Amino acid sequence: MxxxxxxxxxxxxxxxxxxxxxxxxxxxxxxxxxxxxxxxxxxxxxxxxxxxxxxxxxxxxxxxxxxxxxxxxxxxxxxxFQSIRDDFHKLYMGIYFNELVDTMVPEAHREEDIYHLLLDALETLKDQSNVEPLCRMFEMRLLALSGYTPELNHCMVCKSLRGNGWVGFNFSKRGIVCGNCTNQAPPQIKFTTGTLNYLKKLLTLDIKCCGRLKFPKGLDEEIEKVTHRLILTHVGRELKSYPFIKNMAAVE
Ligand SMILES: [Zn+2]
The missing domain is CATH 2.40.50.140 (Nucleic acid-binding proteins)
Incomplete structure (x- = not known):
């Protein structure tokens, strides 16, 4: 023992x-x-x-x-973290972070980076009022630390660097696809260069500085479509806590 x-x-x-x-x-x-x-x-x-x-x-x-x-x-x-539990929107978001970690991390694997990500996310959630960028960042970072970083710099098929204009993205290939490769990997979503730049920031910015990140109106939904669908593609189902976050966001 x-x-x-x-x-x-x-x-x-x-x-x-x-x-x-x-x-x-x-x-x-x-x-x-x-x-x-x-x-x-x-x-x-x-x-x-x-x-x-x-x-x-x-x-x-x-x-x-x-x-x-x-x-x-x-x-x-x-x-x-009682102040998270005292605010319904923050409470559901915290529960969502916990549920994601519980779902994506197998038992008895030392996962120090994921442990610190969760702790940093709860610390930030406690102090932040604008919590959506934190949620997107947590999704992206957890995917990356689990070995599923999306490819945002070059085409997943031919490896060419991205041109200007709209960006195509394929969820099962987990990366961007150029105009020449749409037959091999049809893009399931197309987004703007602005969204792409925010997605890159979500992967690199210090989570404690998340409060500096404000998504322009219109881009927030596009960014959520990408990060949350990446989670769904990886986990294979919706998480129980997620509809609660969406309902809280609709009320505010
Ligand atoms: Zn290509």
């Missing part, structure tokens, strides 16, 4: 029985980890308040190495 200590973000927490919870964490040292939290539903539980989705904690758990399910020993809050 080993005892594991690491920093972690709570991805989700579900009820396992009348007294216990099953909690999924994204950890700094051990990748994605699932733990049973014995007695976490009891009123006097030591875990009360520290196992809410998005909480950033010091985590101690134990079990045999290479097993799938561990026992939670200790959870101490570093940052609760």
């Amino acid at each position: 080993g005892l594991f200590r690491t920093k972690a973000i709570v991805l989700r927490s579900i009820n396992l029985s009348e007294t216990d919870k099953l909690v999924t964490f994204m950890t700094d040292h051990y990748g994605k980890v699932k733990c049973v939290a014995k007695g976490a539903r009891k009123i006097k539980s030591q875990f009360i308040g520290s196992l809410e989705a998005m909480s950033y904690i010091h985590l101690i758990y134990f079990g045999k190495e290479n097993q799938n399910l561990f026992r939670l020993n200790h959870a101490d809050i570093i940052q609760s």
Whole structure:
């Protein structure tokens, strides 16, 4: 039996029985980890308040190495991110970030960069009022860190550099396609050079500087069509939390 200590973000927490919870964490040292939290539903539980989705904690758990399910020993809050939970739009976006990580990261793979991306995204979400560029950036960066960076510099088929004018994009090839190669890889969407430049920025800009990024009216939907469909193509289905974000955006 080993005892594991690491920093972690709570991805989700579900009820396992009348007294216990099953909690999924994204950890700094051990990748994605699932733990049973014995007695976490009891009123006097030591875990009360520290196992809410998005909480950033010091985590101690134990079990045999290479097993799938561990026992939670200790959870101490570093940052609760309560202000995200107090704002519905931010709450759903945080849940979407968590769900994306939970869906795209397999268990027991050390994924330090993805852990830091999630932590930076929650820090930024806490302080930002303009959250759409952050959402697009998170989608693009998570794809890139998972090994699925879209090709935005040259044609996926013939490798020629892009000409001027409209840009064609093929989702299954995950990149731009020039006018000569549309037979081999028909573009499923065409967008402007302006959108292309924003997509490149989403891949390179420091996520903490995301507040500087403002999409011009009209381009925001085009950029979402590209980044979110890349996610759908990769994951193969819509994520449960996404319609909530869309509904919140429509209300505002
Ligand atoms: Zn080409």
